[in-house]
Amino acid sequence: MICALLVDPDDSIDFPGNEAEVLGRPLAAYPLLAAKGSEHARRLYAQTTSSPVRRIAVQLGAIILDPPPSAKDGPHPTDAARVLSGYRQIVDDLKTEKGELELLVLLFANTGAVNTTLIDAGVQALLDDPSLDSAATVSPYDRWNPRRAFREAADGRLAPYGRVTETGTPWFPDWGASILRPRVLDALKADAADLSWLGEKILPLKQAGGGPVDYSWQVPKMEYWLKKQGVRDSPRPEPKPKAAPTPKPDRRP
Numbered sequence: 001m002i003c004a005l006l007v008d009p010d011d012s013i014d015f016p017g018n019e020a021e022v023l024g025r026p027l028a029a030y031p032l033l034a035a036k037g038s039e040h041a042r043r044l045y046a047q048t049t050s051s052p053v054r055r056i057a058v059q060l061g062a063i064i065l066d067p068p069p070s071a072k073d074g075p076h077p078t079d080a081a082r083v084l085s086g087y088r089q090i091v092d093d094l095k096t097e098k099g100e101l102e103l104l105v106l107l108f109a110n111t112g113a114v115n116t117t118l119i120d121a122g123v124q125a126l127l128d129d130p131s132l133d134s135a136a137t138v139s140p141y142d143r144w145n146p147r148r149a150f151r152e153a154a155d156g157r158l159a160p161y162g163r164v165t166e167t168g169t170p171w172f173p174d175w176g177a178s179i180l181r182p183r184v185l186d187a188l189k190a191d192a193a194d195l196s197w198l199g200e201k202i203l204p205l206k207q208a209g210g211g212p213v214d215y216s217w218q219v220p221k222m223e224y225w226l227k228k229q230g231v232r233d234s235p236r237p238e239p240k241p242k243a244a245p246t247p248k249p250d251r252r253p
Helices: 029-036 051-059 079-095 116-128 182-186 218-228
Strands: 002-007 043-047 063-065 103-108 134-140 150-152 158-160 171-180 202-206
Touching: 002 029, 002 079, 029 043, 029 051, 029 103, 029 116, 029 171, 043 051, 043 079, 051 063, 063 079, 079 103, 079 182, 103 116, 103 182, 116 134, 116 171, 116 202, 171 182, 171 202
Parallel strands: 002 043, 002 103, 043 063, 134 202
Antiparallel strands: 103 171, 134 171, 150 158
C-alpha cells in the first residue's frame, strides 16, 4: 500500500504549533489536500500534537500518530527522528491488517507548496524504476547559488564558503513532498542529517517558489503560490471536526 505521512516539525519560528493560516485555511491543509487527491496514496497519516494541525488532519481523513517524545528541557526531536518514528508506526499499523508499505509520500505541515500532480508523477516514477531511492520536489534558487555563498572568517571578514566550482542551476529540496522507499527508511537513523531519508538516487520533481513557512513575511508568498495554482480563499466558518475515519483498504490491483 502507498501511504502519505504529514510530519509536523512544530518549530516554525513565528507560528508555535504551526498555527499559520493561509487563504483562510490552516497551512497544514494544503499538503494533506494534495495527498488526498492522489491516485496512488490510499491512506493519510499525520504526526502531530498541535491542535490546529490535528483538527484539519482529522477533517481530511488522516489517522493521527504521536511524534517521538521530547526530553524535558532538551532538544526537540530531529526531523529524521520524526520521519523514522512515523514510518515505523505506519508499518506496524499495516501489519495489523497483514498489509505492507510499498512507498511513503512524506509531507510537512509548514509547507503548503505541493500539488497532486507532482506527487503522482513521483510515485509513478518510483513504480516504474526500482533503482530510484526517492523523488523529491525541488525549486531553483539561482540567487542563492552555493558559488555565491560566504562565511565569516576568524578575522571577522567574509570569505568564500567553499570551493564550489560546478556550474548549472542549483536545485534545492523545498520540503514540499518526497516519495520514499522503505529500504531507505529502514536504514535511516534518528540522528541523521536532514534529507538523509532521500537516499542517493533521487529524482527531482521540479517546481518554482517552494519552501516552508517559518516567518510571517513568508505567508503572502505562500498565498501567491497557491493562487497561481488556482486555490481560492476558504469560506467561513470551517466545518466542524469529524471523528477519525476507518482506514481505506488498498484499491490497487
